[in-house]
Amino acid sequence: xxxxxxxxxxxxxxxxxxxxxxxxxxxxxxxxxxxxxxxxxxxxxxxxxxxxxxxxxxxxxxxxxxxxxxxxxxxxxxxxxxxxxxxxxxxxxxxxxxxxxxxxxxxxxxxxxxxxxxxxxxxxxxxxxxxxxxxxxxxxxxxxxxxxxxxxxxxxxxxxxxxxxxxxxxxxxxxxxxxx
Numbered sequence: 001x002x003x004x005x006x007x008x009x010x011x012x013x014x015x016x017x018x019x020x021x022x023x024x025x026x027x028x029x030x031x032x033x034x035x036x037x038x039x040x041x042x043x044x045x046x047x048x049x050x051x052x053x054x055x056x057x058x059x060x061x062x063x064x065x066x067x068x069x070x071x072x073x074x075x076x077x078x079x080x081x082x083x084x085x086x087x088x089x090x091x092x093x094x095x096x097x098x099x100x101x102x103x104x105x106x107x108x109x110x111x112x113x114x115x116x117x118x119x120x121x122x123x124x125x126x127x128x129x130x131x132x133x134x135x136x137x138x139x140x141x142x143x144x145x146x147x148x149x150x151x152x153x154x155x156x157x158x159x160x161x162x163x164x165x166x167x168x169x170x171x172x173x174x175x176x177x178x179x180x
Contacts, residue, residue, distance in 0.1 A: 001054050009058045012048050013067055017078040024048075032077040032086035036069070039076060065165030080163040083120045090161035090169070097151035099126040099168050101178075102137030105144050108180070116146075116173035123161070123169035126150070147179040 016039070021028050024042040028034050040052060050058075059067045059076070069076050080088065101116055101124070116124045127133040130145050137143025153173070154160060161169040 001057055005054075006058055006061060009048070009050050009054060010062055010066065012043070013058065013076075014078065014081070016043070017067065017076065018081050019083045021084070028077070028084070028086060030087055031089055032082060033070065033075040034077065036074055036076050068164050079165040080123065080125070080167050080169060082122050086122075088122075088161075088163070090163065092159045093162045095126075095150040095154055095160040095168060096128065097149070099128060099148045099150045100130050100133035101126055101146045101148055101173070102133035102135065102143050103146065104137060104141030106141055108144055111146065112175055112178060112180070115175045115178070116148075118171060123171060124173055126168040126170065126173075128166065128168065144180070148173055149177045149179070153177050 016024060016026060017028070017032070017034060021034065024046040026034055026039060026042050036052065036055065040050065040055065043050065055076070056069075056073070059069060066079055066081070067076055068079055077086075077088075082088075103111060103116075118124050125136070126148055127136065133145045134143050137145060150160065150168070150170075153170070158170060163169060
């Protein structure tokens with residue numbers, strides 16, 4: 001499969017598994033899992049055709065590891081980033097002292113005043129390294145990397161989770177924990 005086709009399928013999976021499964025009448029369970037065979041069949045009815053092998057390639061080659069199969073590859077789900085209500089059954093984890101958040105320059109004044117909100121997603125996403133945060137920020141304009149004092153947040157009782165693809169998640173980051 002070529003890179004363009006891989007990207008097309010990946011974007012479609014993001015839409016279906018993170019935001020709008022109803023687009024193809026797909027049912028996700030409470031933990032966000034979809035039956036692989038049902039996904040392939042209902043996607044084809046919606047004019048998005050791919051084989052199990054192509055789906056497997058998208059999951060394995062996605063540089064952000066956005067999707068995951070269960071152990072026997074009969075189910076698939078998005079690793080995080082949902083705007084729909086799913087319980088990823090994540091355990092709380094103690095974060096490192098500092099994590100990073102990439103954003104666009106246009107968002108800085110609002111963030112430094114109000115903090116980082118999850119908005120339509122289930123969590124705020126944080127990165128373990130500046131390089132990843134820079135890539136995230138570049139998607140929205142000129143990137144600005146913010147340093148988040150997650151050790152202090154954790155000490156203040158704020159919970160953190162680590163997704164299957166190593167994205168740090170929390171519910172909200174107050175401005176007092178953010179440094180430019």
